[in-house]
Amino acid sequence: MPKDIECKICGGTDLTPCLDLGMQPWGNNFLRENEIGSEPLYPLRLIYCNTCSCVQLDYTVPKEVMFSDHTYVSGTTETLRRHFEETAKKADAALPESAEPRSVLDIGSNDGTQLNEYRKLGYSCLGVESCKKVADIAIENGIETIVEFFNLETAKKIGRKFDIINASGIFFHLEELHSASEGIKEALKDDGIFVVQFLYMKNIVENLAFDQIYHEHLLYYTLKTLRHLLNLHGMEPFDCYLSPIHGGSAIVYACHKGTRPVSDNFTRLLQDEETAGANSLKWYKDFAIRVAQMKEDTVAYLKKKKAEGKTIYGFGAPVKGNTFLNYCKIGTQYLECLVEKNPLRKGLYSPGMHIPIILEEELRAHPDVYLVLAWNFKEEILRNNRHLVEKGVEFYFPVNPKGV
Ligand SMILES: [Zn+2]
Known part of the structure; x- marks a missing residue:
């Protein structure tokens, strides 16, 4: 953890690391082909403030990098x-x-x-x-x-x-x-x-x-x-x-x-x-253990599908998907592409893992398996794609949240 950092809310310095997601690119930095590999990586770590209980990142990417140009609508x-x-x-x-x-x-x-x-x-x-x-x-x-x-x-x-x-x-x-x-x-x-x-x-x-x-x-x-x-x-x-x-x-x-x-x-x-x-700090430490387990389970699943000769695409290219992909180190060894709706991301590559993005309308055929990155829209995704599920396309949700 960098020295001399203070809690952004209370100014306290009694801070404990609680979840380390590794070095990650800025998640919204979708890349053109000639930019692949040039994207900077930053630590993505949560720290817990023992004074006011707030959880925050211990490293701040300058706001001019993050908010002056992004593709989220x-x-x-x-x-x-x-x-x-x-x-x-x-x-x-x-x-x-x-x-x-x-x-x-x-x-x-x-x-x-x-x-x-x-x-x-x-x-x-x-x-x-x-x-x-x-x-x-x-x-x-x-x-x-x-x-x-x-x-x-x-x-x-x-x-x-x-x-x-x-x-x-x-x-x-x-x-x-x-x-x-x-x-x-x-x-x-x-x-x-x-x-x-x-x-x-x-x-x-x-x-x-x-x-x-x-x-x-x-x-x-x-x-x-x-x-x-x-x-x-x-x-x-x-x-x-x-x-x-x-x-x-x-x-x-x-x-x-x-x-x-x-x-x-x-x-x-x-x-x-x-x-x-x-x-409490314990709450976040337990969280870190469950996150590591989930990574293991997801990678094991993808390995198994690959060994069976299945094609796998990512479903959606949300910013949060980049946290997930970079933390789990899931790249083109598993996913051939990410299928996305947002036209601003057409032809770009995901930061860090460099997976090509194609738009839904460009898609010629569906894969055997979709790894769903926008898993928080589970209900809507399953409803809109019932015809694919019925045809045997598998939708894998790495996380199955309650009530989503
Ligand atoms: Zn604090």
């Missing part, structure tokens, strides 16, 4: 689109009645898919997105978007306040965590709601969804550790619900401190964390 699956719709409707219902038109700010607004759901409810919408390529998609669809990193300075420049501030996932990418939190405090109306969605570490560990750990995600929260962060900035969570999206997510509602009663539901979920031991 939100609007690619039906499951996600429905999830965004639900997020907007529920948040709207949690606001007090008002005759005024409502406003929403989305931090890390991506291609505007989430804001579009608020727009359907009559909201005036503003997005902040650091990647120009995906921000342009939103702008073309008529959603006002500022191409910048969000922090206190950005909030002051925007100069107005919002009924809802939404941050999905991106909140946990933020290198300038404290400045971004202050920006949220600055831009939130007195009775506004901050809707923050994140990978819920209790469920991630229970579901063995370790591939959700990648360099963009610097911090991994439980409700207890998120509350700690918000408290530092004069805000507090007051309600929450859980969703199977991304292998286990929590959607937390927060407000300016003391402006709303904390729900019984939130208190109960906090209690569940304590009962499970989800804020």
